[in-house]
Amino acid sequence: MDVLSKPITLTFQHRVVFTRQAFALENPALLEVLSGRVLVMVDDGVVAGCPALPEAVAGWMAGQGERVTLVGGRVLVLPGGESCKNDWGQVEAIWAEINRVGLDRHSTVLAIGGGAFLDLVGFAAATAHRGIRLVRMPTTTLSQGDGGVGVKNGVNYFSKKNWIGTFAVPWAVVNDSALLDGLPAREKRAGLIEGVKVALLRDAGFFAAIEASADALAALEPAAVEMVVRRSAEQHLEHIAGGGDPFELGSARPLDFGHWVAHKIEPSSGYRINHGEAVAIGMAVDLVYARRLGLLAAADSERILRLIERIGFAVHDAELERVDERGGRVVLRGLEEFREHLGGELTITLVTGIGRRVEVHEMSAETVREAMDELRSRQAVPGVMPMPSADRIPVTHPARPAP
Ligand SMILES: NC(=O)c1ccc[n+]([C@@H]2O[C@H](COP(=O)([O-])OP(=O)(O)OC[C@H]3O[C@@H](n4cnc5c(N)ncnc54)[C@H](O)[C@@H]3O)[C@@H](O)[C@H]2O)c1
Ligand SMILES: [Zn+2]
Incomplete structure (x- = not known):
């Protein structure tokens, strides 16, 4: 046998620019990351909240002279929200546009929208010509x-989330805090929980800062929200760039703390519970679980649960009690699905203190049930926003992905 083996080493720069009013003519932030031919695509949900946005984008582009050219002479407004990831036709429509205007690998796609829209456009850009530069502006x-x-993109297929997708480091990410101004309150609150999550995993100082701003966060005061979003982005970036596994080749995924429950109850509730709300509940289950096993001190567990509640999240929902035809809790199937999703051995990250974590490879279903029961009987603190209950909100299931 004769084996040739050579390492291939690549270095990527993962850049996140923080700014406000990126499309104000005098704001130079975008020039850090944009040049040449740029195809712009915007999530229609963002435009519904801010109808002047496409014109502002086109105006900023026109004001840059030779440095930046708006390809096609207009900003494309396309469907956003989770359903855009369920429609393979949207991927083809974006490819068709990239082909029609003749983008090459030195041109840029600028995607402005929610996480679902960025995943869709990012996937289409990463696969056209084997990868066109992508600048993301999350909204x-x-x-x-x-x-x-993050460094992932993807669309849903076979009725499974993110079944098709790639790892691709974006050319840059631009976080414009002004784009958050028009977000509905529930959507605005949702992102705060990922800040709590990453603070618990990696940064006790950030956790204390969230605690100190809890009242302002409960009221969704812009400066407090911006602080959490910024430090959350920083910590996620640090983890991806410095955590040793950016393309998730191993089985551990600490940033998915609390997500095995979340990934199950979001769809099983017909998306009545949004992602942030589901993560709050999932984290609460895993916190009480860790405390019951003696991995987390009772005082720490209580301090964290209080904070989650103070910033407006519920820590329990009846969805945790949904049973299947054989009487088993549906949510427990989430453990096996999570293992499949990560690949390899089941690996769940648990928090053992503020800023500390451990990985476990099995979960006791009995103790998980006890943790859920304990959360149900917990007295909610005043100020927790009631979530729409299953009997008041019509359950609409998203369109099924194309076969
Ligand atoms: N690639 C990754 O690493 C990664 C990580 C986490 C989550 N995700 C994906 O992100 C998606 C969730 O993203 P999300 O929470 O941003 O939700 P979303 O993209 O579904 O957006 C929620 C809704 O808000 C609208 N919207 C977006 N911005 C708005 C604004 N500024 N004003 C008014 N309306 C606005 C959208 O049109 C949509 O209807 C999921 O598909 C998830 O799988 C991807
Ligand atoms: Zn999440």
Whole structure:
């Protein structure tokens, strides 16, 4: 046998620019990351909240002279939200546009939208010509603090989330805090929980800062929200760039703390519970679980649960009690699905103190059930926003992905 083996080493620069009013003519922030031919695509949900945005983008481009050219002479407004990831036709439509205007690998796609829209456009850009530069401008607290600063993209297929996708470091990410101004309150709150999550995993100082701003965060005061989004983005970036596994080749995924429950109850509730709300509940389950096993001190567990509640999240929902035809809790199937999603051995990250974590490879279903029961009987603190309950909100399931 004769084996040739050579390492291939590549270095990527993962850049996140923080700014406000990126499309104000006098703001130079975008010139750091944009040049040449740029194809601009905007999430229609963002435009509904801010109808002047496409014109502002086109105006900024026109004001840059030779440095930047708006390809096609207009800004494209396309469907956003999770359903855009369920429609393969949207991927083809973006490819068709990239082909029509003749973008090459030295041109840029600028995507402005929520995390779902960025995942869709990012996937289409990463696969056209084997990868066109992508500049992402996330427009939700969740995507500015978490998903939008990641190195993944993807669309849903076979009715499974992110079944098709790539790892691709974006050319740059631009977080414009002004884009968050028009977000509905529930969407604005959602991203705060990923800040709490990453603070618990890596940064006790950030956790204390969130505690100190809890009242302002409960009221969704812009400066406090911006602080959490910014530090959350920073910590996610640090973890991706410095954590040793940016392309997730191993089985551990600490940033998915609390997510095995979240990934199950979001869809099983028909998306009545949004991602941030589901993560708050998932984290609460895993915190009480860790405390019951003696891995987390009772005082720490209580301090964290209080903070989650003070900033407006519920820590329990009846969805945790949904049972299947054989009487088993549906949410527990989330453990096996999570293992499949990560690949390899089941690996769950648990928090053992503020800023400390451990990985475990099995979870006791009995103790998980006890943790959920304990959370149900917990007295909610005043100020927790009631979530829409299943009997008041019509459950609409998203369109099924194309076969
Ligand atoms: N690639 C990654 O690493 C990664 C990580 C985490 C999450 N994600 C993905 O992100 C998606 C969730 O993203 P999200 O939480 O941003 O939700 P979203 O993209 O579904 O957006 C929620 C809704 O808000 C609208 N919207 C977006 N910005 C707005 C604004 N500024 N004003 C008014 N409306 C606005 C959207 O049109 C949509 O209808 C999921 O598909 C998830 O899988 C990806
Ligand atoms: Zn998340």
